[in-house]
Amino acid sequence: MLLAALAGGLLLNVMPCVFPILSLKALSLARAGESEAHARIEGLSYAAGVIACCLGLGAALLTLRAGGEQVGWAFQLQEPAVVVALFALSAAITANLLGLFEFTLPGFAAAGSPQGAFATGLLAAFVATPCTGPFMASAMGAALLLPVAPALCLFAALGLGIALPFLAIAFVPALRARLPRPGRWMATFRRIMAVPMALTAAALAWLVWRLGGYPALAYVLALGALVLALLALLGREQRRGKRALVPALALLAVLGVGIATMPQPQEPRRFEATYIDARPFSAQALAAARRSGKPVFVWMTADWCLTCKVNEEVAIERLDTQAAFEKAGVVVLRGDWTRRDPEITRYLTAQGAAGVPLYVWYDRKGAAQQLPQVLTPALLADRAAQ
Numbered sequence: 001m002l003l004a005a006l007a008g009g010l011l012l013n014v015m016p017c018v019f020p021i022l023s024l025k026a027l028s029l030a031r032a033g034e035s036e037a038h039a040r041i042e043g044l045s046y047a048a049g050v051i052a053c054c055l056g057l058g059a060a061l062l063t064l065r066a067g068g069e070q071v072g073w074a075f076q077l078q079e080p081a082v083v084v085a086l087f088a089l090s091a092a093i094t095a096n097l098l099g100l101f102e103f104t105l106p107g108f109a110a111a112g113s114p115q116g117a118f119a120t121g122l123l124a125a126f127v128a129t130p131c132t133g134p135f136m137a138s139a140m141g142a143a144l145l146l147p148v149a150p151a152l153c154l155f156a157a158l159g160l161g162i163a164l165p166f167l168a169i170a171f172v173p174a175l176r177a178r179l180p181r182p183g184r185w186m187a188t189f190r191r192i193m194a195v196p197m198a199l200t201a202a203a204l205a206w207l208v209w210r211l212g213g214y215p216a217l218a219y220v221l222a223l224g225a226l227v228l229a230l231l232a233l234l235g236r237e238q239r240r241g242k243r244a245l246v247p248a249l250a251l252l253a254v255l256g257v258g259i260a261t262m263p264q265p266q267e268p269r270r271f272e273a274t275y276i277d278a279r280p281f282s283a284q285a286l287a288a289a290r291r292s293g294k295p296v297f298v299w300m301t302a303d304w305c306l307t308c309k310v311n312e313e314v315a316i317e318r319l320d321t322q323a324a325f326e327k328a329g330v331v332v333l334r335g336d337w338t339r340r341d342p343e344i345t346r347y348l349t350a351q352g353a354a355g356v357p358l359y360v361w362y363d364r365k366g367a368a369q370q371l372p373q374v375l376t377p378a379l380l381a382d383r384a385a386q
Contacts, residue, residue, distance in 0.1 A: 001142045005154045008136025009054075009161020012128050036173065043163075043170020045114040049121020051159035057129060058155030062148060070342035073140050073355035074129065077304040078340045080211045081259050083204055084220055086127070088255055090201035091224050092231060097194035100228070101235030125162055127200075137373055140354030210303040210338060215263045223258040230254060275322040281335035283343060289331040289362075295384065296331045296362035300348065303338040307373065308357040315375035324381035 057076065064071045076082045095101060136158065143151040169175050205224070209217040234247040278299065279285055289296045299316065301308040315321065325332065335344040337356050348358060351370065359371040361383055371379065 001139050001154055002157045004135040005139035005143075005157035006161040006164075008139055009158040010164050011135065012162055013165055036176075039170045039176055041114055042117040043167050045117035046121040046124075046166050046170075047160065047163035049118040050125040050163040051121075051156050052118075053122045053125035054129065054155045054159030054162070055152060057126070058143065058152055061144075062151060065144065070345040071340065072144075072337075072345050072348050072353075074302070074304070075340070076126070077207070077302075078338065080208060080216060080264065081262050083207050083211060083304075084223070084259050084262050085255075087201055087204040087208060087220055087224065088227050088258070089123070090197055090204055091227055094194050094197040094201060095228055095231045097190050097197060099191070099235075101231045102238055121163065125159060128162060129158070137353055137355075137358075141349075141352035144349060144354055145352075207304050212263055219258075219263055223254070226254055226258075227251065275317050275319060276325065276332050276334075278332040278334035281333040281344065281347070283347070285333055286347075289333060290366045292331065293364055294329045294331050295364055296333065297325070297380070298333050298335070298347075298358075298360040298362070300335045300337060300344065300353075300356045300358040302336065302356050305356050311357055311359075311373075311375045315377050315380055318377065320377075321380050321384075324384040328384040330384050 061071060061073065061075060064075070071078075139154050139158065143154040146154070169179070201224070205217065205220055208220045212219075230247050230251040234251065237247060276299075281298065281300070286296070286298065301312065303309075324330075335341070335347070337344050337348075348355065351358060351360060353370075357373050359373070359375065361369050361371055363369075371383075
């Protein structure tokens, strides 16, 4: 399980959900060529941030479950306030990379420092861990069933896996020698890296809309505009050589009040029309479908899970999959875990899964088999044809 957690964390570096935060690593990787000692300190600091975040999330998850809460991996993105905080942070990082202000919050684009690398590691892990991929699902599922000490070891191994590429750059001179030397190009590169961060902020705004509807979206866009205005004021004061304490305090106050007063969703989510005729998941619906003698496909997803969205685009929401399912009479049950749902969490736990995506196929006799977390275009059509 430790090796699975390590491999799962390593593979997260190439999963689509992690790509937006690679821009944060890129500047640190470029700076790592300055000296061997500096590169190693920054690599260790980054790894410490990643591992600390994974341990913190793991400890919080285990504590909540011990208290009777039905939560799973990536539970933090089921809370609108957390998503709003990440949106504000992404907008601030974008403004920092564009040079709107130079107050390093929390140090991503400054000259390399252990504190900045540690903070980058914290954010990288916080954004990356909602995704699951090969090897990771079994390890995180086991962590929910093990005693506290070995479970935390699995969370630490996951963090180490996420940090391994950066550690390799820091400690292997041959790899570091292939990086471009620091120079003026870094100023241009820094601004280019604002693009993926802006896209991350846009994606988080979309997720706020999915979690809370149009009132929440309007609220968070207004909050973002106010944050950017305060950051612009902060930058102006900095360029005048002043301490800019008032704009900084105003910014913290706005963020605190804005996140605390975030509108909460009032209505349950509704499924949009898709190629696949999916019914909402419930334990009763699953039991009835299995008694029908038809194949059953259980499809667990969430809007904040980009791996889920890629699978849906590549393998599920396709005309050939629709045709194969209709021909075989497949019953499709879709569980949306974007918001906290105790019934879906119980099902995930029963399947040994800590989070989404999860795909389970029940044959006509009711026997269950978990499908891979990364689906191929022909996998579902071939399974329906059997």
